Amino acid sequence: MTEATFLVLAALAERPQHGYAVLEDVKRISDGEVKLHVGSLYAVLERLARDGLIEVDREEIVQSRLRRYYRLSGLGVAALRDQTARLKRHAGVAETRLGLGAA
Amino acid sequence: MSTLEARYRRLLGLYPAEHRRRFGDEMLAVLMSAAADGQRRPPLGESVNLLWHALWRRLGGLRQPQPDGPWAQALAVVGVVGSLSLFAVNLDTGWLPSGTAAALTLIVLFGPRWLVVPVAWVAVAINTFLVPSIETLWTLLLLGLTTAIALSARQPAREGLRLLGGRGVAMLATVALAVGGSKMTGGWTLSQIVVVLAAIAGTVVLWRRLDGPVRRRVLVILAPSAALYFLVVRNMYFFPDALFALTLAVVVAVLGFGLLKPWERLMHLLELGRKAGRES
Numbered sequence: 001m002t003e004a005t006f007l008v009l010a011a012l013a014e015r016p017q018h019g020y021a022v023l024e025d026v027k028r029i030s031d032g033e034v035k036l037h038v039g040s041l042y043a044v045l046e047r048l049a050r051d052g053l054i055e056v057d058r059e060e061i062v063q064s065r066l067r068r069y070y071r072l073s074g075l076g077v078a079a080l081r082d083q084t085a086r087l088k089r090h091a092g093v094a095e096t097r098l099g100l101g102a103a
Numbered sequence: 104m105s106t107l108e109a110r111y112r113r114l115l116g117l118y119p120a121e122h123r124r125r126f127g128d129e130m131l132a133v134l135m136s137a138a139a140d141g142q143r144r145p146p147l148g149e150s151v152n153l154l155w156h157a158l159w160r161r162l163g164g165l166r167q168p169q170p171d172g173p174w175a176q177a178l179a180v181v182g183v184v185g186s187l188s189l190f191a192v193n194l195d196t197g198w199l200p201s202g203t204a205a206a207l208t209l210i211v212l213f214g215p216r217w218l219v220v221p222v223a224w225v226a227v228a229i230n231t232f233l234v235p236s237i238e239t240l241w242t243l244l245l246l247g248l249t250t251a252i253a254l255s256a257r258q259p260a261r262e263g264l265r266l267l268g269g270r271g272v273a274m275l276a277t278v279a280l281a282v283g284g285s286k287m288t289g290g291w292t293l294s295q296i297v298v299v300l301a302a303i304a305g306t307v308v309l310w311r312r313l314d315g316p317v318r319r320r321v322l323v324i325l326a327p328s329a330a331l332y333f334l335v336v337r338n339m340y341f342f343p344d345a346l347f348a349l350t351l352a353v354v355v356a357v358l359g360f361g362l363l364k365p366w367e368r369l370m371h372l373l374e375l376g377r378k379a380g381r382e383s
Contacts, residue, residue: 019133037149038133039156042126065132 001083008044009053009072009080016057016071019045044072053079078099106143108135114150117157121172124157146330177320179263180313184275184305184325185250186211189226191279192243192332194208200243203229208279211254214378223251241348246328253324271312278305302333316367323359327352 001009011017011025014085026036036044048054053076057069062101072080111134134149145153186208193204198231203226210218227247231240264272278301309318330351 019129020136023133037152038130039149041133042130043156043159046122046126054297062132064170065134065135066128067303068129 001079002044003034004036004040004044005048006035006080006083006087008041008048009076009083012054012070012072012076013080016069018060018067018069022070048076051075107114107138107145109134110145114153114157117154119157120159122160133382173314173316173320175256176262176266176313176317177324178256179261180266180309180317180321180322181253181263182250182256183211183263183267184274184309184321185246185253185328186223187275187279188325188328189230189243189246189250192246193230197233200226200229200233207250208276212264220251220255223247223254227251241345241352242328242331245331245348245352249324249328266310266317269307271308274308275305278308303330316372319363319367323363325355326359327355330355 007026008022008030010029010076011022017025019038023036023038023041024043026034026041045054049056049070052073055073057071059069060067108131111131115123115130118127134145137379178374186204189204190201190208193201203222207219207222207226210222227244230247279302309321313321331348334351
């Protein structure tokens with residue numbers, strides 16, 4: 001799972017969000033280190049929807065523009081949980097080897 | 104419409120039509136939300152990113168059709184219809200070609216799934232090298248290739264069976280048996296009548312079972328093989344050479360694939376017109 005995919009799933013973990021909110025949330029989660037372009041965001045969203053990890057929650061028209069809200073599916077929650085555990089495990093090993101105390 | 108929006112629309116226009124329909128308005132809304140007040144031009148990074156993803160999407164779209172899109176569904180149906188057709192056309196062509204075609208049909212219908220693709224390509228090879236007469240060679244080769252490619256695309260036979268339904272598959276199998284049987288037992292005139300009736304019956308099955316976009320794509324994919332079959336194999340006085348067969352298949356394919364989109368657009372506009380007429 002790429003970093004962008006992980007961050008998009010993490011952005012949707014709390015509540016359904018629309019595309020622009022996901023962009024902003026990804027920036028916030030990564031402390032401004034990851035700034036997704038819109039083309040990249042929709043490539044990720046399209047792939048996640050195709051793989052069944054996210055689904056459309058609802059659609060709204062705001063100021064004459066379409067807002068589509070996405071939410072995690074059951075599969076998406078499981079995938080995010082697995083990836084989080086894997087990253088934690090790897091980070092723990094790295095910390096131990098660097099002598100940073102955590103195991 | 105602002106200058107910025109017009110420029111973003113032009114960039115989004117580079118994506119394939121199907122992607123624009125699904126995401127175009129939504130992406131435009133996000134792009135405009137992210138724009139600064141008074142901004143007139145898309146940032147260079149954003150433009151390059153959109154260009155890159157539009158190009159990637161076009162190349163990726165060619166490589167792998169959408170899993171639930173009409174082309175993928177049409178390929179799934181072609182896998183089933185093509186194997187039944189191969190069986191029908193092969194029924195009097197010797198025990199090995201007809202046996203292979205029968206085996207392919209049975210495996211497509213009942214499994215095991217892992218055998219479908221290898222047997223489909225074996226059928227193509229056998230149809231190419233062991234074909235009994237030159238006039239059937241090009242039809243069998245093209246039909247075999249079309250079927251094998253469709254079955255290899257995404258192991259789609261099961262989806263095709265689901266789309267056609269048990270009754271639809273049973274009717275198509277009956278049509279295949281009628282066509283094959285007519286060649287073995289009937290005189291030529293009887294055989295011609297059976298083939299025409301069977302073609303009509305097969306089309307009716309496809310018409311009733313499949314959605315319009317899927318049905319049209321199935322017909323476009325199978326049209327070159329069907330044209331060769333009806334114009335060449337069923338015409339005993341005409342023995343085509345490779346160039347004629349290839350030209351005919353290419354002309355029918357180009358016409359089919361080329362006219363599909365304009366035809367669907369016209370139908371869509373007519374439907375919109377009818378809807379507006381009903382509402383007014």
